[in-house]
Amino acid sequence: MIAPRRESGATVAPIWCLQEPATGAQQTSVASTELSRLAADMHRLVARFSL
Structure with missing residues (x-):
């Protein structure tokens, strides 16, 4: 699994997530x-098989 990357303190989820x-x-x-x-x-x- 690829860890999310951080940009300016915020976590950015990978596009596949x-x-x-x-x-x-x-x-x-x-x-x-x-x-x-x-x-x-x-x-x-x-x-079909019911009476």
């Missing part, structure tokens, strides 16, 4: 969408 939350949020959104799709597929599959 600022991008990580957005990347994580995007990954969570994609995973959530995929999980929802899989759940819907499973529901349809179970419905």
Whole structure:
């Protein structure tokens, strides 16, 4: 991990630190969408075998 650099007494975060939350949020959104799709597929599959 790269330590943040200091400029005139203030800590400045590296740009990748600022991008990580957005990347994580995007990954969570994609995973959530995929999980929802899989759940819907499973529901349809179970419905086919229900009496």
